[in-house]
Each structure stands twice: as C-alpha cells, then as structure tokens.
Amino acid sequence: MIRPLFRLFIAATLSSQGQTEPAPLFFTAMGCGPYTVEAEVALTRFIQLENENPSSAFLVHCGDIVTGKNKDWAESEYAKVAGLLRAGNKIPTFIVPGDNEWNDQIDPERHWGYWKKHFMGFDKNWKMPEGVLVERQMERPENMAFLIKGVLMLGINHVGGLVHDKGEWKGRHLDNAEWVARQFEEHREDSRAAVIFAQASAEREAPKFLKSFLKAASKYKKPILYLHADGHKWFVKKGHWAPNITHVQLDVVNDLFPPVQVQVTMNGKSPFKFDRRLKDPIWRKQPEPKPEDGEGRGKKKSGSKKKSKK
Numbered sequence: 001m002i003r004p005l006f007r008l009f010i011a012a013t014l015s016s017q018g019q020t021e022p023a024p025l026f027f028t029a030m031g032c033g034p035y036t037v038e039a040e041v042a043l044t045r046f047i048q049l050e051n052e053n054p055s056s057a058f059l060v061h062c063g064d065i066v067t068g069k070n071k072d073w074a075e076s077e078y079a080k081v082a083g084l085l086r087a088g089n090k091i092p093t094f095i096v097p098g099d100n101e102w103n104d105q106i107d108p109e110r111h112w113g114y115w116k117k118h119f120m121g122f123d124k125n126w127k128m129p130e131g132v133l134v135e136r137q138m139e140r141p142e143n144m145a146f147l148i149k150g151v152l153m154l155g156i157n158h159v160g161g162l163v164h165d166k167g168e169w170k171g172r173h174l175d176n177a178e179w180v181a182r183q184f185e186e187h188r189e190d191s192r193a194a195v196i197f198a199q200a201s202a203e204r205e206a207p208k209f210l211k212s213f214l215k216a217a218s219k220y221k222k223p224i225l226y227l228h229a230d231g232h233k234w235f236v237k238k239g240h241w242a243p244n245i246t247h248v249q250l251d252v253v254n255d256l257f258p259p260v261q262v263q264v265t266m267n268g269k270s271p272f273k274f275d276r277r278l279k280d281p282i283w284r285k286q287p288e289p290k291p292e293d294g295e296g297r298g299k300k301k302s303g304s305k306k307k308s309k310k
Contacts, residue, residue, distance in 0.1 A: 025149040025264040026055050031062030031229025033253035042255035047089050056261060057148060059091050062229035062250060063098025063199030072106045075114045082118040092126040095119050098199040099161025108164045140175045145183045151264045152187045152194040154180060160200035160230050177212035184220040193223040193264050193271050200230045217242050223271035246272050255285040
C-alpha cells in the first residue's frame with residue numbers, strides 16, 4: 001500500500017504546481033524580425049494563426065526585433081513590435097534582448113531604456129497556466145525561469161554584436177552563468193528536460209559562460225535545448241558542446257520562414273522535435289509559379305516570332 005499512496009501524493013503535489021500528468025510540451029519560437037513591412041504583416045498573420053488553433057503553451061521571441069542596418073532606432077519601433085506581439089494574442093509571450101536593438105545601437109544606454117520600457121516583464125501581459133510561476137533573477141530581471149509540464153524554461157540576456165562595455169559584458173555573463181547553474185540545481189529532481197532561449201549562441205564572445213554552462217549541464221544530466229536567433233540560418237546540432245545538449249539556431253521571421261513549433265517529447269532518446277511549417281501553405285507563403293509552369297500562360301510558341309498588336 002505504501003507505493004500506491006506515495007504515487008497519489010506525488011500526483012497531488014504535481015497537480016497543485018500546475019504539473020498534472022506528464023505530457024509533451026509544445027511552444028512556438030521565433031527570432032530576428034520583423035525586419036521589413038512585409039515581415040510585420042507576416043508576423044501579424046502568424047500571431048493570428050497561433051491563436052486560431054492554439055496548440056502552443058507559450059510563444060518566445062529570441063531577440064533582434066529590428067534590423068541591424070539602422071543604428072539609431074526610434075522608440076516608436078520598439079513600441080510597434082511590442083504591439084504586433086500583443087495584438088489579438090491570448091497566448092503568453094516571452095522575449096529576450098537582441099544586439100540589434102541594444103548594444104549595436106549608437107547609444108546602447110538610451111536604447112536599453114527603450115527595451116526595458118516596452119519589453120521588460122513582457123509576459124505579464126498574459127496569465128500563465130494555473131500553478132506555473134515565472135521567476136526573475138534579482139540582479140538581472142530580464143532573465144527568467146519557469147517550470148511547465150516538467151520542463152524547465154530559462155531565458156537569458158546573452159547577445160552577440162559589439163562589446164559596448166567590457167565590464168557590463170563580463171558581469172552579465174557571470175549573472176547568466178549563476179542563473180543557469182542555480183536553476184539546473186534547484187530543478188534537477190522535478191524537471192525532465194530544460195530549454196534555454198537567448199539571442200546568441202552560448203559560445204559567442206563568452207568562453208567563461210560556456211564553461212560554466214557545460215559544467216552545470218553535466219551535473220543536470222537531463223536533455224537540454226539551447227535555442228537562439230542571431231545567425232539567420234536554421235540548424236540543429238545534437239550532442240553539441242555536451243552529449244545532453246541540442247543546439248538550435250532559428251530562421252529569420254518573415255512570410256517565407258514562419259515561427260517554429262518545438263515539442264519537448266516524453267522520449268528521452270529523442271527529446272526535442274521541430275516543426276518549421278515550411279510545407280504548410282497556411283503558414284508559409286509559397287513561391288510564385290514560374291510563367292512557363294502556368295496553364296495556358298507563358299508557354300513557348302513554336303515558329304517565328306510575331307509582334308503583338310497594340
């Protein structure tokens with residue numbers, strides 16, 4: 001009788017924490033965009049689609065909300081992207097900083113102020129599922145963590161781009177390392193996997209952070225997904241940096257590259273699956289057919305060429 005009662009106790013405890021039955025977790029991730037007016041229109045459509053048939057527990061934007069071609073973005077651009085992510089959106093949405101909107105700008109301090117005003121605590125615009133609590137790092141409130149369906153989610157301020165301030169850069173990496181190590185340690189027993197989302201790769205201008213991260217990952221032992229933007233080219237590297245780490249870089253977000261849906265499975269041998277939605281015409285704008293492929297149009301005519309009548 002002891003073991004069944006113990007199982008009931010664990011189930012009741014998990015239920016009170018919003019961790020009812022072990023089940024796959026689905027969430028949607030994007031980064032690097034919208035960079036153009038067309039991409040803004042696409043993002044609006046993507047948010048609408050996410051809400052029409054909601055299957056993701058939350059959305060996350062991994063930074064670089066504006067193109068790096070402009071080095072002095074107006075505050076109105078930050079407000080506009082925040083509005084695009086909120087409009088008609090009932091799904092909790094998280095965001096981490098990117099270098100395009102912060103340290104690569106002409107005045108990083110002023111532009112960091114814009115980011116804080118419009119995106120700090122952005123997820124507070126929504127209510128999380130019952131029992132899911134978002135924790136923030138005291139020293140760095142843009143860093144967050146929460147446990148959902150047995151998966152530990154971590155967001156950190158880890159950017160690429162210019163080293164605008166060596167002291168800030170070093171201190172931020174130390175804060176990030178401490179945050180990741182502490183969360184891994186605290187949730188080693190009550191989580192089955194972890195996901196870290198950031199703007200840049202863990203190794204980008206951050207040898208000390210990477211070393212600390214790998215040490216913490218080794219102790220954590222469970223599957224870890226490190227998900228980031230920055231490079232504009234999709235890749236999946238399983239076992240990168242360590243056997244239990246999967247390293248993924250996201251596409252840009254525009255009408256050709258919709259946000260990816262990530263599944264954290266119940267299969268320890270294949271813990272992460274990715275749906276880029278590239279073959280789904282509802283999500284991805286399909287390339288226009290070439291004229292010669294159309295029916296009754298653009299077909300090559302045999303014989304001599306004739307001038308068309310005007």
